[in-house]
Amino acid sequence: MLNTVIIGASGYTGAELAKMVSRHPQLTLTGLYVSATSLDANKPLSELHGQLKGMVDLPLQPLTDLKTTAAAADIVLLATAHEVSHDIAAEFLDAGCQVFDLSGAFRVKADGFYQQYYGFEHQYGQWLDNAVYGLAEWNQADIAQAQLIAVPGCYPTASQLALKPLVVAGLLDCQQWPVINAVSGVSGAGRKASMTNSFCEVSLQAYGLFTHRHQPEISHHLNCDVIFTPHLGNFKRGILATITAKLAPGVTADDVTAAMEAAYSNATDQHAVRLLNNNTAQLDNVVGSCFCDIGWQVQGEHIILTAAIDNLLKGASSQAMQCINIRNGFPQLTALV
C-alpha cells in the first residue's frame, strides 16, 4: 500500500482525487491538505463536498510542515495553484516522493513561457527539465519512469488526444492552423466565489481570444500551431472540443481512420479513449467518466473532429490517477471504471 496525500484538497479536482484514492486497492489516503491560512482547515472534506459524506470524511489539515508531510508520503498529488505547485514541488521530490502536479507549473519547457503566460520566472529549471508531461495515452513509457509528472490541462487533453494521431502520422497540413473551439463547464474555473461564476451571470460565451495559456501548451506538445478559442458553457462539468483542420495533400478518410485506430486500440483497459468514427462526441456521455470520446468526419481536404471529456476527470483527476497507475505498474484504469 502506498501512502498518498493530496495538497489543495478542498477544490473540485481535490475532491475527485480523494474519492479515487479512497477507492484504489493499492493506495491509502493518508492526508488531505489546504494552505495554512485556509478557512477550510480542519473541516472534514465531506463538509465542503456533501456528496463525499460517508465516503471521505477525513479532515483538511493546514499544510504547515512540508518536510514531515513529505517524509510520510509515497505519492503526492498537487491540486494547487500554479505558483504553489512551483514553490513546493521540489520539497516533495527531494524527499523521494512521486509527485503528480495538476497545475501548469511543470508542463512546458520553453524559454520565457512561464514569464509570459503565468507571470512568474520559473526557479526550478532542473525539475522542469525532468518533468514528464502526463498525457497518459502518449507518454506511457516516460511516465512509468518519472518522478515528477505534469498532468496536462483540461482543454489540452481533449485537443491533443484528437489531433495527435494525425500530426504524428503526418496527415495534417499544419501550415493552415487547426481551429479548436472548446466549451467548458463552469467547474473549470475552480471552487470559489466570483461574479463570473455567479449562477445568474453564467451564459455561453467565448473568452481569452488568442490569449489563453492553453494555446501554447497545445501548440508546444503537438508541434503544430493552433488557434484555440475557449468558451464558458452553462453547465457544471465537461468539455467539448470541435476542431476544424486541413489535411495534407492526398490524405483520405481511410488514412485518418487507420491512424486513429493505430493510436487507440479497442482494448479500453489500456487507455481511456473511445473512438466514435463517424459519430460526434456528446458531452453527457463522458461526464462522470474517465473517458475521452473522439469522433471525426472528412470532406475533401478538411476534417472536423469532436472530442469530449469530463474536465475534472480526464481533464485533471482521473488522468492523474491513470499516471499513478502507469507509474506504479497497476492496471491503467484501476479505481476509474
Next chain:
Amino acid sequence: MLNTVIIGASGYTGAELAKMVSRHPQLTLTGLYVSATSLDANKPLSELHGQLKGMVDLPLQPLTDLKTTAAAADIVLLATAHEVSHDIAAEFLDAGCQVFDLSGAFRVKADGFYQQYYGFEHQYGQWLDNAVYGLAEWNQADIAQAQLIAVPGCYPTASQLALKPLVVAGLLDCQQWPVINAVSGVSGAGRKASMTNSFCEVSLQAYGLFTHRHQPEISHHLNCDVIFTPHLGNFKRGILATITAKLAPGVTADDVTAAMEAAYSNATDQHAVRLLNNNTAQLDNVVGSCFCDIGWQVQGEHIILTAAIDNLLKGASSQAMQCINIRNGFPQLTALV
C-alpha cells in the same frame, strides 16, 4: 412626464426597473444611483447588464447628495438593501417625492418585527405607519393615495395572491396552518459573488426552515399563520409556490372557484393575475412577464394551490411599476405588457 430615479440601480431588480421606466410613456428616467462607494459608479448600466445595451446606457451615479437628488425627482424607486431604504426613504418623502420601496423596510407594522427579523430597530415609526403595502391587486384604493408604498417580497406576492381570496371569503381553516413550499430562481439572492450562488454549488434545496423573514410577512398580511419553506432552484428566474391547506367545514370546489373569480376578474388590464383553475402553474409561462398564474385543485377538505411569478418582475419590479401606475392614474399594466 414624471421624473423618475432609481436608487440601487445596479442589481437585477434595478435593471428591470430601468428598462420599464425607459419604456413608460409618462415617465422620464432621470437618474440611476448606486452607493457612493460602489465600484460600479460611473459605469453605464448596460456595461453591467449587457442586455440593456442600446436601451439603457445611462451611467450609474454615486448617490452623494440626497437633497439635490430628491429635489429633482417626482418618483423614487428604492431597489436598495433593507437598511439603506430605512435610512434614506424619509429624505425623499420629506421632499415630497412618491417613494416605492422594494426592500422590506416598511412592509410590516408589528412590534419588534424589525429587530427580530431584520436585525435593526426601526427609526421611522411614523412613515412605517403611513406606508401602504403594495400588493397591487388587493390594496388598490390605498396605493392610489399613498406617498410611501412598500412593495411586497417575492415569496409573499405569490403566496398571498393565491391564498388571500380564500382567507377573505372565509373559506380556509387557518387553525391548521397552510403549508407553503416555494422554489425560487437564484436571482432572488441578488447580484453578487458568493459561494452559495456559485454556479457549481447551486443545487435544488430547502433553506431557512421555520426562520425566513417572509413567513411573518405572509402571516401578518394574510392574517393567517402559515408554514413557509423556501427552496433554491437551479434556474435564474421565477418562483413556483405550491400551497396545501385545509378548507373550512362544508366548503366546496365551487365555493373556491367563485371566490377566485370574484377576486380576479378576467379583464387582465385591471390586474396581473391569470386564473388557471384545474391546471397547475408552470414556471416558464411567467418568466419574463408581469403575471401571476394561479391554479388549484380541491379534494375533500383539502386544497392544493400553485402560483407562479417572475421573482424579479411580479415579485419586485413590475409590481412596483403596477403601483406607480395605480398611484398616478395610468392604466395598470402600462409598460408591462
Next chain:
Amino acid sequence: MLNTVIIGASGYTGAELAKMVSRHPQLTLTGLYVSATSLDANKPLSELHGQLKGMVDLPLQPLTDLKTTAAAADIVLLATAHEVSHDIAAEFLDAGCQVFDLSGAFRVKADGFYQQYYGFEHQYGQWLDNAVYGLAEWNQADIAQAQLIAVPGCYPTASQLALKPLVVAGLLDCQQWPVINAVSGVSGAGRKASMTNSFCEVSLQAYGLFTHRHQPEISHHLNCDVIFTPHLGNFKRGILATITAKLAPGVTADDVTAAMEAAYSNATDQHAVRLLNNNTAQLDNVVGSCFCDIGWQVQGEHIILTAAIDNLLKGASSQAMQCINIRNGFPQLTALV
C-alpha cells in the same frame, strides 16, 4: 457467480442496472432483453446509452422465449412496464429465479388497488401476497428470504425513508396528514419521445394533484395518510422531497433525533441513508450515488424533513441491487460505492 438478466434493458433504469451488474464481483450479466417488437432489438446497449461504450456493449435481445430465458437465469431484473411485469413475472418465478421487479406490479396488497390506480385487474394474487416490498433499510429480514421483491417507486423511497422512523416510533400525529412536496428530474418519466418531456416544454410544475399512484403506495406502507404532490423539475436526475408534518403531543427535537439515529446507524455499509440532522438535503449531493440524504428541523409541534435521492438509483436501480445483495448475503452496497 449468479447469471443475471435484465428485462426492459433499453431504458434509463435498465442502463444503470446493466452497469452495476457488470461491475458486481458475484454476478454475471448474461442477457439484456427488450420486447420482441422493439426497434432497439439487436442494438448494443451502448448504442442507446453512449456512456456505456466500452463498458456494456452487449446487444439487446428480443424477448421471444420466456422459458429458455428463465431456465438460464438465476436472477431476473424486471425494468419493464407495470403490465409487462405483471404478465411475465410468474414465468420466471415458476422457473425458480429470484425476481426483482422495478415496476409497480407487486407493490401494494390492497383490494381494488390495481384496478383503481393501474387500470388492470391483478391476476397473480398468490405472488402478490408473497412479494416482499424492497425498501432495503426496513425490510431486510424479509428480503433475505423472498423470491419476489417489489422494488419501491422513486417518490415512495424518499418519502418513506424520511417518515418511517417517526411513524414507527409513534412520534407523528397522523391525524393531520403529512404534506409531501417532491420534485423529480425528467428521467423519472422514462426514455421516450413525448411533448411533456420535450426539452423546451419542461418547466418546473406540480402534476397529478391528489391522484398520483405513489400517494396510496406511500400511505399504505407507511400506515399513515399523506398528501403527496409530485413536481416535474428542470433537471435530468434526482428527487428532492420536502415533508411538513405535525408531531404527536410532547414530542421534542431530541426524540426525533433519537428515532432517526436508531433507524439508521452510522455504518454506511449496512444501509444507504445519510443523516444530515440540522442540514437540508441537496439534490446534487446524491445524484449519481446510491444514498438517500435526510435532514430535518423541528419547531414547536411541527417538523420539516428533506430527503434527496437519485431517482434512477436509490429510487430504482441501486435499491434493486441492494435487495440482490441482501437476498444473496453479499455486503449490502457491493457494486454501489
Next chain:
Amino acid sequence: MLNTVIIGASGYTGAELAKMVSRHPQLTLTGLYVSATSLDANKPLSELHGQLKGMVDLPLQPLTDLKTTAAAADIVLLATAHEVSHDIAAEFLDAGCQVFDLSGAFRVKADGFYQQYYGFEHQYGQWLDNAVYGLAEWNQADIAQAQLIAVPGCYPTASQLALKPLVVAGLLDCQQWPVINAVSGVSGAGRKASMTNSFCEVSLQAYGLFTHRHQPEISHHLNCDVIFTPHLGNFKRGILATITAKLAPGVTADDVTAAMEAAYSNATDQHAVRLLNNNTAQLDNVVGSCFCDIGWQVQGEHIILTAAIDNLLKGASSQAMQCINIRNGFPQLTALV
C-alpha cells in the same frame, strides 16, 4: 391597419409572431392557422403556449380554404414547413398579399439547390426569382419593394451579420474558408416530440458535419465558401456563433473596426445590430430580444468574431417583423423593443 394572418401558428416562431403582431400599432392579427389535420386545430393559441394567456387567446383555425384566407389578408406570415411554404405561397402572392416566409423555400436561387438540400424540385421558379432575402440590415431597399420576402435561417443570420461587413469591404481572405462554429438552443428544432429533443437526451454536441443546409445558404449569400458546424446546446433559446477567419494581406484591426462601424451605425432604431468590438457576445444578453450582438478580436492575420442572437427572434420572428416594418414604412423596430 393591416390585416395579418399567421400560417403554422402553433410552433415556437408562430407564437412569437402572434405576440408581436398583437402588440403592433399598425397591424391587426386576424387569423391563426394550422394545417387542416392538426390536432391543435380550434384550440386557443394560449392553450399551447401558456405564456400567451390573456395576451393571444385567438383560436388556431384549420387552413381549409386558401382563397378566402388570402382574400381577407394584407400580410401573410408563413411559419410553415419548407414544403408547405413552397406549395401555398403562390396562392397568397397571386391574391396580392405581402408574404413573409420563415421557411427555406425561397431563400436560395441556385440550380439544383432545393433538390440537393431540401429533397424536392422547386415548382415556382418565377417567385423564387422575385423573392428578396430578408436579411434586414443588408437588403433594406429591396425589402421595401418586395412582395415575397424569404426570411433567413437562424444560423445564417448570425453568421452573415458578423461576416458580411468584412466580405463587402474586401477584408477577408476567402481562399481559406472561414470556420463557423455555432451552438443553438433546442427550440431551433421546432415544437415536437422526438427522442433527439427529449430532455434527458439533450447534451452539447455537433451535428450535420459538412452537410447542414445552412452552409450553402451562408456561402451563397455571402459569396464566400465557409465551413459551418452547428451544435445542439443544452438550453432552450439562443444561438452563439464563433467564427475564425483569415484576413486579406495587410488588413489591420482598425480596418475591421471601420468596416463594422460603417455597416452598423450606432442608431439602434435603424437596425438590430449591437457592436461590442473587443468584447465577446454572450448568449443571455440577446435571449428574448431582437438584437444581434457582434464582437471581434484581431491577431496577426487572423480574426475571431462572435455573434449572438435569439434563434426564435432575430433568427426568425423578429427579423420577419423587421421586414414587415421596412416593407410598410414603419420604424424598423416597431413592436420589437
